[in-house]
Amino acid sequence: MGRRGFLRWGLAGAGAVAAPGLLSGCASPASPSGASSLRVWDLFSGGDGLLMDEMIEAASSGPDAFDVDRTILEWGASYYTKLAMAAAGGRAPEVAVLHLSRLAGYAPGGLIEPFDLDILAEFGIAEEHFAPAIWERAQWEGEVYAIPLDTHPFIVFYDKEIAGNAGLLDSDGELAPLGSPEAMYAASEALAEEQGGAGVLFGHIADESQCWRLFNGLYAQTGAVWELPEGGEPRVDEEAAVRVLTFMTEMFDGRRNPNNLDYIGAMAAFQGSRGAMIFAGEWELPNLRITDRPLGAAPFPQIFDQPAVNADSHSFVLPRQERVDQARRREAHRYVATMLKASYTWASAGHIPAYQPVIAEDRYAELDPQASYAGASEIAVLDPPNWFTGSGSNFQNQMTQPMSAALLGNTSPEAAVARMISASKSLLDQPNPVA
Structure with a gap:
């Protein structure tokens, strides 16, 4: 040192x-x-x-x-x-x-x-x-x-050759804009066809943060804000939250893409060429680039109304x-x-x-693929500010649990969002231990 x-x-x-x-x-x-x-x-x-x-x-x-x-x-x-x-x-x-x-x-x-x-x-x-x-x-x-x-965002990694064959790259060889849930579904299906396996991978089972990372960026893309005011009630756009979680459950429904992967399993599947794209943090770059795959990366695609990516x-x-x-x-x-x-x-x-x-x-x-997603820092969205939120927090865990259950089909998006709001309220009711 x-x-x-x-x-x-x-x-x-x-x-x-x-x-x-x-x-x-x-x-x-x-x-x-x-x-x-x-x-x-x-x-x-x-x-x-x-x-x-x-x-x-x-x-x-x-x-x-x-x-x-x-x-x-x-x-x-x-x-x-x-x-x-x-x-x-x-x-x-x-x-x-x-x-x-x-x-x-x-x-x-x-x-x-x-x-x-x-x-x-x-x-x-x-x-x-x-x-x-x-x-x-x-x-x-x-x-x-x-x-x-630094900024460390939640992004997408993908196999450049497969994405190119699937018609998903622009003239510069980068991931082309998508712009809607339907476009993302179609992209995943095209990737799956070229891959001969899964189109998009996402590991969430028994993980305390993954679902929240995915949700938080997508929720911000709708223009909504998850507010946690001190001494108040959670301010949440329930319709937007359900819209986002519905997309997540349909994206990973067990048929279009796997819905039962843990974090390590998803990483291993991508490294083993059993999936063409993975939703993950940029910090996984060293682990993913050791494979022989032509690795591409991009800021998390805009699926809803405006660009935004979850980050810290x-x-x-x-x-x-x-x-x-x-x-x-x-x-x-x-x-x-x-x-x-x-x-x-x-x-x-x-x-x-x-x-x-x-x-x-x-x-x-000249850094490849780092330069491809550098723009994510301009549209970064962090956790809602409060003493109990942030990376590695119990808040992220409590948000992730009901969403993970929804991806597995054990609860509806509406019920999961209701649990998330209820958990947010309970946390707001707790006194700040250092206030």
Whole structure:
């Protein structure tokens, strides 16, 4: 993770993961700015973890190097619990990674602190460098509490050769617009015919988020908003919600396309050439490109009235400190700016860099298939903001369960939507534990 960095357990406990690197000893060495070693928490393991190692290694060399004290924690609810506890106790790191959809659970309770935009500007980072859809969600009550590193949308991967033979590609060899449920049904049937198997794959059985990811983007395409106002009732367009879920159940009805796949099964089927297209997160790119298939990708197709894709964003935040060391706080801003400017490396995992100048580079345009879905960041839709929503949350699980039952034919779209609204109401009735 860098020649002078080290990992430590601390509050991370058994959830921390050791990565390659040299221990710097008990003392915190000084960085070029005069601040001591910068403490950073993140949740990146596997391929993402290795890429973050590479970015930190680059930042930890040269005349303006950082000394990074990095802790890697297991992704999931435990990460957010530990981060909240550390911030509440004033013992948090200087920088942490947070899914942007989780911001509403941290900013209002004072668990994270706003960035100083003037300091960021000194290091070349400004609002103009981010897609408006993402930058807007990085704010709370007029202040910026998160700086996005990436956008990671729910997209479609497909076999280019099969899609071409099915007549679904445009003159540039990219997936042509669809524009309606009927067009999507027809496309899946054409893919199935060319594939000689399934047209479109989607794994949802026993998964806590998949149905919500698919639903949330499609629901936004209708122009409707799933609102969860504090102290109020859910505001939901039931007709639009039923319309979307009906499309999902008809798309995956067990005849047109499989309706009983779990996540791993769907991935394996696509990798094994038993399906021509898969609905999945862009983070699966490294797993899918190791096959010999001619892999294409695109933002999730517009099926309803307007373009929208479900997405989230790994973002940097400044956890609350009991005593703020201004030199270390400034160093935290510099570290964030450095990571953003190095995010071309991050793009190799499939993530869309949030820092737009990286996307504008010629070398990014040559990334295949990443460049094909870079526009998804402009139409990204995150979870409705509230303390209980966001990636890995119980909210996503409670939304997904009734929808998964509907896809299996165990309940109607109308009944499933009613359960989703009821679950939303129950969650709104619970007090915010950090308010």
